[in-house]
Amino acid sequence: MVARTKPREMPPIIRVAVPSPLRRTFDYWAPTELGPCPPGVRVTVPFGRSTRVGMVLENGVTTTLEQDQLKAVVAQLDVTPVLPPDTIALLKWASAYYHHPIGEAVRAALPGGLRQGAPAAAIELRHWCCTTPGRQVDLSSFGRAVRQAELMGTLQRAAGPVSESELRSISGWRENLKRFVKHGWVVQAAPIAAARSAVEEVALNHSQIAAVDAVRSNASQFNVYLLDGVTGSGKTEVYLSLIRDAVHRGDQALVLVPEIGLTPQMLARFRAALPFDIGVLHSDMSDGARSQTWLKAKDGRVDVVIGTRSAVFVPLARPGLFIVDEEHDLSFKQQDGFRYSARDVAVYRARQAGMPIVLGSATPALESLRNAREQRYQHLLLKVRATGAMPSMRVIDVRRKTLDEGLSEPLLSAVAHRLEAREQSLLFVNRRGFAPVVLCHDCGWVCDCDRCDSHMVVHASIRRLRCHHCGAERALPTACETCGGDELVAVGTGTERVLRTLERRFPHARVARIDRDTMRRQGAMEQILARIHEHELDIIVGTQMVAKGHHFPLVTLVGVLDADGGLFGADFRASERMAQLIVQVAGRAGRGQTPGEVLVQTHHPAHPLLQALREHGFGAFAETSLSERAEAGLPPYASLALLRGEATAREPVFEFLTQARDLAQAWVKESPHGTGALHIWGPAPAPMERRSGRYRAQLLVQASERRSLHRMLDPWLDALTDLATGRRVRWSLDVDPQEML
Numbered sequence: 001m002v003a004r005t006k007p008r009e010m011p012p013i014i015r016v017a018v019p020s021p022l023r024r025t026f027d028y029w030a031p032t033e034l035g036p037c038p039p040g041v042r043v044t045v046p047f048g049r050s051t052r053v054g055m056v057l058e059n060g061v062t063t064t065l066e067q068d069q070l071k072a073v074v075a076q077l078d079v080t081p082v083l084p085p086d087t088i089a090l091l092k093w094a095s096a097y098y099h100h101p102i103g104e105a106v107r108a109a110l111p112g113g114l115r116q117g118a119p120a121a122a123i124e125l126r127h128w129c130c131t132t133p134g135r136q137v138d139l140s141s142f143g144r145a146v147r148q149a150e151l152m153g154t155l156q157r158a159a160g161p162v163s164e165s166e167l168r169s170i171s172g173w174r175e176n177l178k179r180f181v182k183h184g185w186v187v188q189a190a191p192i193a194a195a196r197s198a199v200e201e202v203a204l205n206h207s208q209i210a211a212v213d214a215v216r217s218n219a220s221q222f223n224v225y226l227l228d229g230v231t232g233s234g235k236t237e238v239y240l241s242l243i244r245d246a247v248h249r250g251d252q253a254l255v256l257v258p259e260i261g262l263t264p265q266m267l268a269r270f271r272a273a274l275p276f277d278i279g280v281l282h283s284d285m286s287d288g289a290r291s292q293t294w295l296k297a298k299d300g301r302v303d304v305v306i307g308t309r310s311a312v313f314v315p316l317a318r319p320g321l322f323i324v325d326e327e328h329d330l331s332f333k334q335q336d337g338f339r340y341s342a343r344d345v346a347v348y349r350a351r352q353a354g355m356p357i358v359l360g361s362a363t364p365a366l367e368s369l370r371n372a373r374e375q376r377y378q379h380l381l382l383k384v385r386a387t388g389a390m391p392s393m394r395v396i397d398v399r400r401k402t403l404d405e406g407l408s409e410p411l412l413s414a415v416a417h418r419l420e421a422r423e424q425s426l427l428f429v430n431r432r433g434f435a436p437v438v439l440c441h442d443c444g445w446v447c448d449c450d451r452c453d454s455h456m457v458v459h460a461s462i463r464r465l466r467c468h469h470c471g472a473e474r475a476l477p478t479a480c481e482t483c484g485g486d487e488l489v490a491v492g493t494g495t496e497r498v499l500r501t502l503e504r505r506f507p508h509a510r511v512a513r514i515d516r517d518t519m520r521r522q523g524a525m526e527q528i529l530a531r532i533h534e535h536e537l538d539i540i541v542g543t544q545m546v547a548k549g550h551h552f553p554l555v556t557l558v559g560v561l562d563a564d565g566g567l568f569g570a571d572f573r574a575s576e577r578m579a580q581l582i583v584q585v586a587g588r589a590g591r592g593q594t595p596g597e598v599l600v601q602t603h604h605p606a607h608p609l610l611q612a613l614r615e616h617g618f619g620a621f622a623e624t625s626l627s628e629r630a631e632a633g634l635p636p637y638a639s640l641a642l643l644r645g646e647a648t649a650r651e652p653v654f655e656f657l658t659q660a661r662d663l664a665q666a667w668v669k670e671s672p673h674g675t676g677a678l679h680i681w682g683p684a685p686a687p688m689e690r691r692s693g694r695y696r697a698q699l700l701v702q703a704s705e706r707r708s709l710h711r712m713l714d715p716w717l718d719a720l721t722d723l724a725t726g727r728r729v730r731w732s733l734d735v736d737p738q739e740m741l
Helices: 085-097 102-109 146-157 173-183 192-198 206-216 235-248 260-273 287-299 309-313 342-353 366-373 409-420 495-505 524-533 574-586 608-616 618-632 650-670 706-721
Strands: 013-017 026-029 042-047 050-059 127-130 186-189 223-229 252-256 278-281 304-307 319-325 356-361 378-382 392-397 424-428 437-440 457-459 464-466 473-475 488-491 511-514 539-542 555-560 597-602 639-647 678-691 694-703 730-735
Touching: 013 042, 013 102, 026 042, 050 085, 050 102, 085 102, 085 309, 085 342, 102 309, 127 146, 146 173, 146 524, 173 186, 206 223, 206 235, 206 378, 223 235, 223 366, 235 252, 235 260, 235 319, 235 356, 252 309, 252 342, 260 278, 260 304, 278 287, 304 309, 309 342, 319 342, 342 356, 366 378, 366 618, 392 608, 409 424, 409 555, 409 597, 437 457, 495 511, 495 539, 511 524, 555 574, 574 608, 574 618, 597 608, 608 618, 639 650, 639 678, 639 706, 650 678, 650 694, 650 706, 678 706, 694 706, 706 730
Parallel strands: 223 356, 223 378, 252 304, 252 319, 278 304, 319 356, 392 597, 424 539, 424 555, 511 539, 555 597
Antiparallel strands: 013 026, 013 050, 042 050, 127 186, 437 488, 457 464, 464 473, 639 694, 639 730, 678 694
């Protein structure tokens, strides 16, 4: 009798997303001692010559690999899934839509600690609040102890107890908190949830009530609401009412804001109006603090999450409402790596969950306005300011006029008038530094960056030249590098120069600037916003950081120093961006009881964009722009994908992109599906061809139908991966690009 050999049993196979540039998943076998390895748990797996932390997407799968080709999972890091099924489904969709590796998409969705394999355990944190003596502490008494002032200011402004997770972004918070407790200024308190009945309802006007009722009537199903409200119309009050409804239903709300700078003031307003547990997610937080908020949201222990772009992927135990504030903002589009749009991902996620999403803006993106026009979005209008009147706008023609370092006499006179009236002025300069160019008066030599096709910017306060594209720095030259002449001239105007001019013209005025240079220090933005609100400043000079979302009741004058920069940009979206910027910064004026005025300096006073904004507002400009885009076949009436390439030499980039173009054109010609109107443009140099020592070029794919574009991209990318020329070039694909950089 011949003994039969028992066939070798195949071990359980799991499919894992591993962070890598490869557009695929990887199969591993799971040793039985590890347990079932369900989807959503993290595992450590061998990858090449190292090990990496991956995410299980499927288990019990059938593989095409032989058993001896499979590697074993090293460790299972989680007992229960870190990512729930709906988040995994969202990431799979986003990976497919943006044609980006699923492993990198998953990595982008996780906070830093969890990416690196840290334990996924939320810690129950303590809450703290000010005592009566603590609320009376003068922040200026801390002098140079800015961290202590920041911590005390955070606690004083809070309407209720503050969680330790929200204090962790402040350097030295633990030691300073101990000092405050010792002084009797701060005490440990019960969590915010215990005081839910303490906050009054938000008072709404008729327009706000109509907007809230429209969303409330369909609160249990998917709808996109475009909340189109003029600056100061009270969009935040609408958000607060809707969030209150959602939490009272037992749901969680997610609020996305475009920039970290807007998070503190929104958080303060939300805490004052909502007696709920509010979590914050942004890149200035430590990995530990981000992980704790992320895990608490996943477990349902946070009612409201306020976050920047990446918060769109945070898991929620009970999702019930999404809000995207300043939905038009470019910051919602990731510009490198996984190039997703947080706004568009949020809309898809709301559809997936069957819940409402509100997109709010005073200057909606043309894509959103088209969706509203075609009734895919419900258009909710707030046409009147909740407090104050809309500011008047006046264009100052600066042609043939003498300017004092970029400031016209009418604008300076208006500033002087506000100083006499004890009102505040805000001057917008979309350029930081002292001057964008330094040149030789004798021979015309200009100091350029050695690594970029750009000029070095003068930073007079530190006597340095700095490239704002690659970060290169050098000392301010004392002589021309070409002719040796010593008469070097700083040409153009930046925030530093405007500040110096104002200090010279108004020596008794309290002046400050807000830009990326002055706001680098942690907590700096919160401090200067507090000074503005407490009327410790008379004139504010700022870049785009002050243009959106801020509520300055005492600002009655806004000056736009140079509107011309965005009127003639190479990008087809340049006029849209400029119009949005002017309207947003203009909206900072007249939000209190005193009417506001906006003065726009320009060499092109008759430009159609300025005329449309001044006479009819952003809505009229948008309608004209939509008609022009439809006629030209540009977004939102077309879909785009941009293939970018860069290398240390120019030739490899163009060789790769030329081959990519040929492959795309061949696919279009041979496709049996039909492609609609699909065009390939380029290759062409990027608007700034050389940046950080690398040459850059791009290839644009334009399609009249989104479906045709995506049908072409998958096989095209597979073919590009096999190109030998592609291995000499760093290349990437940007679906729905927002900038032609």
